[in-house]
Amino acid sequence: MSQIHVITTINGDETEFLCEAQETLLDVLRDHLDLTGSKEGCGTGDCGACSVIVDGRLVCACLMLAGEAEGRSVETIEGMADGDDLHPLQQKFLEMAALQCGVCTPGILVATKNLLERNPNPTEEEVRYWLAGNLCRCTGYDKIIRAVMDTAADMRGAA
Amino acid sequence: MPKDEYQSRDFRIVGTRPVRPDGIDKVTGKARYGADMTAPGMLWGAILRSPHAHARIKSIDTSAAEAMKGVKAVITRADFTYQPESASLADVLDNCMAGEKARYDGHAVAAVAATSKSIARAALKAIKVDYGVLPHVTDVDEAMKPDAPVIEAGRVQENVPEGYSENVTGRSQYGHGDPEAGFEKADLVIERHFTTAATHQGYIEPNACLAQLGADGQGEIWVCTQGHYMVRNTCAGVLGLDAGMLRVTASEIGGGFGGKTHVWMEPTALVLSRKAGKPVKLVLSRDEVFRATGPTASSSIDVKIGMKKDGSITGATATYRLQAGAYPGSIAFLSAMCGFAPYDLKHVRTEGYEVMTNRPKAAAYRAPGAPMAAYPVESVIDELCQKLDLDPLETRLKNAAREGTKASYGPTYPAIGLEATLKAAQSHPHWIAPLGENQGRGVACGFWFNFGGDTCVSLMVNPDGTVSLSEGNPDIGGSRASMSMMAAEELGVDLDQVRTVIADTASLGQNEVTDGSRVTFAVGLATIKAARHAIQIMKERAAMTWGIDPEAVDWRDGAAHPAGPNAGKFPPMTIKEIAAIASNTGGPIAGHHEVTAEGAGVSFATHMVDTETDPETGQVKVLRYTVFQDAGKAVHPDYVEGQFQGGAAQGIGWAINEEYIYGEDGRLQNPGFLDYRIPVASDLPMIEPVILEIPNPGHPYGVRGVGETSIVPPLAAIANAVSRSSNVRLTSLPMSPPKVLAAMKGT
């Protein structure tokens, strides 16, 4: 099978890979680049476990062909912390127990980081609707929503 | 009192809310789940599944698939050369790979291993299966009729009465007294029929494993499961291997809720690996998860309850019919045990029927059998309260089971917390908050047994005095944190001195799966006892150093102390000091404990919910939700609350949205998260958790399991809220908009 050659930027690093035409960005992240932090919960765009940011936009990596990543900038959960320094959302999720099994957590963190970049002062309802595409089966969302609201308040205070 | 029984004490660490030890890996994407592992030379597995609900497999032609470049193994049932002796293992085998018949839409019929995912998928398409389609049945009531298509003949147990199809394989009965006499004494008797749809556990991580099996019978599996010992034992039993030759490691697990207490495709991965001579990774798609792994049972239920004007229940009966899916053995007996468990009844009788259908084999789902057991009972009690103008909380308190009550399923309760949850509900501001138009408030109670079971823990005191704790239960919601906390509490050391890991099957003795809300209780119990064992050894080492009797040594604040003035005057020896000289005082120090834990301590909850029903569309919105549950002792309250909230959310989904929808053709019509809609963030309000602590007499710290009870009351609590707001009694789940609308319009 002939492969496509792609050059893209992932978490700030220029990255080259070969992929099959039908492979998704999620396939490549997970199976070729060892970036398994993005999860495949459904493969159909319904769970948000594969959420990544491409050129500033939140997308489901399972719905984007890997070939489309050419020349783009992709951010995944692996790029969210700065070395040892956790992003405030990551820190708050730990402190407020906003995860149980944790499999939805990477997608939810990536999605909420993108939300707070767009809207630093979201209402509870805005957070809930923004996350409506990110399924969590463990928590009932309560502690997740609280952690996001709390982080937003902290970040506004710090800014 | 023996030392393992509950003793009141002040806690230093238990009851606090530290950051969990596995947290950083989970917020940075480093944590490795089932599908995240690879091995050198690894192949990709894929499974071909029946598109028919019921069909004879006449022949399978795999030659074209085998000839494809990159295909390294193709297997069918013929490659499973061992036939297990026990009927239940033979069922597991047949469910993993169909033999003579495909019994449900999604039943595995062949599998391949190839060098890439895309080749594996293409190879599935090249396999030709010749099916002889058979009549099918997917509805539980239909399946019971004498003329229903029979899934498998010859599986009926002796206790099943005449007059049913052979699909009815088992019947169970519980209760005491004379319900008919009880109904005579009632001022009002209500009898109703209820149905609930099958729902899926809906864990976000699809089942996945990486397996390797050599011709010598030695193998390894990396798998997301609630019990890697179960995976080992079942795979060994199904394939005729020695359990000791299989080493199974549990990955991080992305949710299970009972659905990962079974084996679905691990034997398939092993057989593929044996045939190909390479490790094989097998990851199910979401479609496969829905079609072929355990949903819970759908049910058809009759409940009859008699009540006096003062609210006392005079008699109660229930008949539970639960579909088991394609193999015998459903959870109807658990429903029959749980239905009336919260109440102190003189006259009560329940029965449960287990019914085979052309659906995937029903699996455990959080408090299996209990939600559908409580739903009709709590609904009828609510309707009796409405008609007799009684307060629903007061009425439940009047009938509530207490210490000394003989439960409807047999035993007599020790100290339990139902009354406490009801009283907490009565005094909560939620109970008296005003309601608006089209809004209703519902309450319901729920019960779950909680389990103990086989448990092994080892606690190593390292040369530097830090502590490594090994346990054998996958951590599904923060249990490593709880174990570290209990070990640190008992040893008297700081929490950061203890690290807990989940050991593989070769490192500890048998451990029951992470189920039955057993882990915090049973593994916690074993952890405390392993710590006490290590303390005993450390006291002996200190005694030896001081030249005094070990009985004259006390352990407190992480150090050995002379017990009193008579013991001699020695400065305390800390765990670090004792560990540092261990090689000179008898060797490395480790405590361990192996037990089949009993005394789990039953659990009760009361839920309160406000809903609003849209009179135009029939859509139900949950406005406010409060959970009152007895935790015995909350080791890490954050994660106890998380269990309360998560269970309530799943119950809300079951009540309002979720259902397996089968077409006339017997195929599942909604095998994806778009059409099988679990609650999303915008569907739910905050869920307020209220933790009650009525100590479990069977645990040193008073701990009870908390994981499951929270899914039991929501079905009825929401049905009661909706019924009250719409003035019509709803009796079928889910309460989807068309159903609610039809009920409101009386059609």
Ligand code: FES
């Ligand atoms: S895996 Fe991409 S949305 Fe579910």
Ligand code: FES
């Ligand atoms: S924490 Fe398990 S799915 Fe969200």
